[in-house]
Amino acid sequence: DAGVTQSPTHLIKTRGQQVTLRCSPKSGHDTVSWYQQALGQGPQFIFQYYEEEERQRGNFPDRFSGHQFPNYSSELNVNALLLGDSALYLCASSLVGQLYNEQFFGPGTRLTVL
Amino acid sequence: GNSVTQMEGPVTLSEEAFLTINCTYTATGYPSLFWYVQYPGEGLQLLLKATKADDKGSNKGFEATYRKETTSFHLEKGSVQVSDSAVYFCALTRIQGAQKLVFGQGTRLTINP
Numbered sequence: 001d002a003g004v005t006q007s008p009t010h011l012i013k014t015r016g017q018q019v020t021l022r023c024s025p026k027s028g029h030d031t032v033s034w035y036q037q038a039l040g041q042g043p044q045f046i047f048q049y050y051e052e053e054e055r056q057r058g059n060f061p062d063r064f065s066g067h068q069f070p071n072y073s074s075e076l077n078v079n080a081l082l083l084g085d086s087a088l089y090l091c092a093s094s095l096v097g098q099l100y101n102e103q104f105f106g107p108g109t110r111l112t113v114l
Numbered sequence: 115g116n117s118v119t120q121m122e123g124p125v126t127l128s129e130e131a132f133l134t135i136n137c138t139y140t141a142t143g144y145p146s147l148f149w150y151v152q153y154p155g156e157g158l159q160l161l162l163k164a165t166k167a168d169d170k171g172s173n174k175g176f177e178a179t180y181r182k183e184t185t186s187f188h189l190e191k192g193s194v195q196v197s198d199s200a201v202y203f204c205a206l207t208r209i210q211g212a213q214k215l216v217f218g219q220g221t222r223l224t225i226n227p
Binding site for chain 2: 004033035040041042043044045048056058090092102103104105106107108
């Protein structure tokens with residue numbers, strides 16, 4: 001049973017560039033959430049996708065956008081990168097209807113903006 | 115809004131010591147509560163959970179009890195091992211639906227042999 005996978009593992013970009021991160025959910029899951037974890041901090045919720053639509057969004061600017069595909073995989077796009085976007089980006093999957101919302105996390109993509 | 119406050123780290127203990135990491139929360143309604151663990155270079159793993167008041171979550175020798183009266187969910191372990199060295203995150207979410215997790219800032223734990 002494959003868990004949550006993310007690609008790439010590491011990424012280095014320069015300010016102003018655009019980046020796309022990818023996530024495949026755990027088998028049987030239909031919901032994908034994205035989190036940003038700055039160094040030394042707890043993860044912060046970016047947004048969540050279900051049925052190919054953004055279902056909920058955290059306090060992040062419109063530079064952060066996403067997409068969910070029919071196979072439930074998801075992408076996170078960040079435009080006009082800033083130095084402050086350097087972080088570990090975590091993807092988590094879950095199944096709608098679960099009583100206590102257990103989310104399974106991938107290993108993350110570490111983004112460095114120079 | 116919902117928030118989680120964790121005991122500030124880092125915490126350094128000797129092997130076989132007793133561990134407590136404090137966690138308190140602020141939330142509307144009755145959230146579910148979680149402890150996640152992050153080993154170096156890895157993502158988050160669910161350690162334990164509790165979904166209602168007075169529930170006790172437990173896993174791998176770790177325990178935490180959902181205390182509604184004190185809005186707390188402290189993590190405990192009777193005898194820690196070097197392999198327990200990691201960062202621990204307390205988190206909450208609403209009970210129903212696939213809702214967002216709200217995390218504390220994390221507590222780095224180091225166990226010395």
